[in-house]
Amino acid sequence: MLPEELADLEPFAGKWCLPTEAARYAQRLASTMAEMQAFYDAAFPRVRDAMAHLDQFPLRELPERELNLLHLVYSLVMVSLPVEVWRQPRVIDSGTAYFDRYLEPVP
Amino acid sequence: MAEVAERPASWTGRYPELGTGLVSYEDSISPEFAELEREAIFRRAWLNVGRVEQLPRRGSFFTKELAVARTSVIVTRGLDGQVRAFHNVCRHRGNKLVWDRTPRDETSGFCRQFMCKYHGWRYGLDGQLTFVLQEEEFSDFSKADFPLVAVNCEVWEGFIFVNLAAEPAQSLLEFLGPMVRGLEGYPFHLVTERYAFRADILSNWKIFLDAFQEYYHASILHSQQQVPALRSIETGFKVPHFQVSGPHRLLSTGGWKGVPRHLTPPDLMYPIESATRAGLMGPWERPDIPELDPARLPAGINPGNLDPWSISNFQIFPNFVILVYERGWYLTYHYWPTSCNTHAWEMSFYFPPARSASERIRHEVTAVVSKEAGLQDAGTLDGTQMGLESRVISEYPLSGQEITVRHLHKVVGDWVQSYLRGGQAARA
Numbered sequence: 001m002l003p004e005e006l007a008d009l010e011p012f013a014g015k016w017c018l019p020t021e022a023a024r025y026a027q028r029l030a031s032t033m034a035e036m037q038a039f040y041d042a043a044f045p046r047v048r049d050a051m052a053h054l055d056q057f058p059l060r061e062l063p064e065r066e067l068n069l070l071h072l073v074y075s076l077v078m079v080s081l082p083v084e085v086w087r088q089p090r091v092i093d094s095g096t097a098y099f100d101r102y103l104e105p106v107p
Numbered sequence: 108m109a110e111v112a113e114r115p116a117s118w119t120g121r122y123p124e125l126g127t128g129l130v131s132y133e134d135s136i137s138p139e140f141a142e143l144e145r146e147a148i149f150r151r152a153w154l155n156v157g158r159v160e161q162l163p164r165r166g167s168f169f170t171k172e173l174a175v176a177r178t179s180v181i182v183t184r185g186l187d188g189q190v191r192a193f194h195n196v197c198r199h200r201g202n203k204l205v206w207d208r209t210p211r212d213e214t215s216g217f218c219r220q221f222m223c224k225y226h227g228w229r230y231g232l233d234g235q236l237t238f239v240l241q242e243e244e245f246s247d248f249s250k251a252d253f254p255l256v257a258v259n260c261e262v263w264e265g266f267i268f269v270n271l272a273a274e275p276a277q278s279l280l281e282f283l284g285p286m287v288r289g290l291e292g293y294p295f296h297l298v299t300e301r302y303a304f305r306a307d308i309l310s311n312w313k314i315f316l317d318a319f320q321e322y323y324h325a326s327i328l329h330s331q332q333q334v335p336a337l338r339s340i341e342t343g344f345k346v347p348h349f350q351v352s353g354p355h356r357l358l359s360t361g362g363w364k365g366v367p368r369h370l371t372p373p374d375l376m377y378p379i380e381s382a383t384r385a386g387l388m389g390p391w392e393r394p395d396i397p398e399l400d401p402a403r404l405p406a407g408i409n410p411g412n413l414d415p416w417s418i419s420n421f422q423i424f425p426n427f428v429i430l431v432y433e434r435g436w437y438l439t440y441h442y443w444p445t446s447c448n449t450h451a452w453e454m455s456f457y458f459p460p461a462r463s464a465s466e467r468i469r470h471e472v473t474a475v476v477s478k479e480a481g482l483q484d485a486g487t488l489d490g491t492q493m494g495l496e497s498r499v500i501s502e503y504p505l506s507g508q509e510i511t512v513r514h515l516h517k518v519v520g521d522w523v524q525s526y527l528r529g530g531q532a533a534r535a
Contacts (some may be wrong), residue, residue, distance in 0.1 A: 007220050017152070021302075023286070023475075039450070044378065044379070047379075047383060048380050048382060051464065051465040052465075054464030054465065054468075055464055055465050056465045057464070058463050059461060059462065059463055059466075059467055060219075062464070066464075070464055070467070070468070072244075072267065072469075073468055074468070074471050076227055076379075077379065077383070077471050077472050077475050078475060080377070080378070080379035081377075081379070081475070081476065081479050084377045084378055084379060085331050085377060086331070091329065091479045091483060091486070092483070092484035093328065093483050093486050093487070094479075094482035094483055094485065095485070095486030095487065095488075095489065095490065096309075096486070096489065097306065097308075097482045097483075097485035097486045097488075098306060098308045098482075099304040099305070099478055099481060099482065099485070100304060100305055100306065100356075100456065101300060101302060101303065101304050101474075101478075102303055102304070102305060103303035103455075104301075104303075105300050105301075105304065105460075105461070105467065105470075106271045107467070
């Protein structure tokens with residue numbers, strides 16, 4: 001699913017290449033910390049490489065594998081605060097709050 | 108910043124009319140008061156319902172549900188290019204004219220005319236009734252007598268406002284006044300990449316407004332925004348500039364302890380921030396758009412001349428907030444009452460359109476991190492509402508930097524009192 005240069009992240013592509021924030025947030029809440037930690041540990045060291053690779057293509061004409069990679073980076077962003085800060089899937093002290101992102105740029 | 112030290116505790120001293128006494132939040136737990144707010148505030152004040160980018164061409168339209176005023180409006184760009192607003196009610200039998208999925212859901216799109224789903228009456232984009240099925244069956248009838256009911260509508264800096272009064276007491280520009288008009292000239296038209304969120308919140312609308320109009324809470328509720336070494340649970344945070352103008356308020360900040368987030372050393376920020384070079388306050392690099400250079404921004408954006416300057420938070424009465432960030436983006440909040448103790452809340456982030464994947468990723472980081480902070484603010488709201496509704500306590504103290512909270516509740520009370528006295532809107 002991913003470009004050859006980032007093929008090492010392939011094991012996470014099936015679960016985390018998600019095109020919308022709503023899907024990524026739902027996946028985060030449905031995941032264990034161990035799952036998110038494993039994804040983070042693999043993807044975080046590669047994020048600058050991924051950004052440099054993606055910047056070789058026009059944003060609005062990304063080939064399919066690059067588009068998947070972009071969505072995977074978005075998911076890394078989504079799991080980063082649970083891993084780095086909260087140590088749990090939900091934001092600490094967020095009670096029952098939810099914000100639905102209903103509009104976002106594509107891709 | 109030096110000015111702050113000269114007036115340490117008492118911002119309230121600068122606005123003696125706001126007082127320093129205990130404050131009642133009865134205005135946020137009384138259903139009777141909420142009923143008064145409908146007429147006294149939401150049917151009299153100018154309300155922001157969207158931006159011109161939502162009406163990209165002639166024939167574009169969107170609907171906006173204004174439950175607090177028990178109406179829905181259609182906002183549209185006519186064939187002449189002008190933005191107009193109408194009550195979303197068919198003149199024939201009162202059916203909601205424009206809707207898509209269900210009558211209660213907002214919709215948007217593009218059309219040449221509006222046709223009622225019930226009996227097919229049609230209206231032009233200028234609101235004129237243009238077609239009545241079997242018109243000859245109506246007695247003494249002229250289509251010219253049955254246009255859509257117009258709503259006062261004005262556009263300011265690309266923001267579309269409506270006013271539901273038959274004759275607004277003030278023009279939009281008079282209502283906004285000099286402090287809010289300090290935003291004029293900000294390149295809103297260049298900052299159009301939008302991320303929009305909504306939530307149904309279990310509190311009075313003013314309780315959430317209060318949560319985002321003071322920063323006294325920041326070091327506690329959002330302690331985790333800082334890495335452990337930078338947390339200041341004992342010393343707190345004080346916003347360095349604020350001002351009040353008419354019913355509106357403004358706060359500006361210069362960063363945590365005066366250090367802008369993007370200048371914090373890498374070991375004192377979270378890894379995702381330094382790896383992507385973006386975070387809570389925006390992307391580290393400002394886009395190279397000359398109009399977004401702080402040196403070229405209108406003086407009214409940072410009227411306290413803070414240096415460093417990070418955010419200016421414009422609290423526009425009654426329910427509209429614009430935060431302008433030094434890093435070249437802005438966000439808005441809207442708080443739409445749905446009952447005394449619930450409201451529909453909206454948040455939108457606006458960035459200059461990303462020109463590369465890495466710019467888009469930096470916007471995503473900011474949009475995600477900012478949302479997480481907001482979730483903490485929202486998380487406390489039903490707890491506050493429950494505490495107030497217990498009526499165990501009738502009056503509460505406010506610190507100097509919470510003067511914004513004091514001001515909002517006073518202005519709301521003034522507008523309601525003014526309405527009860529003479530039915531006239533309070534002047535801004």
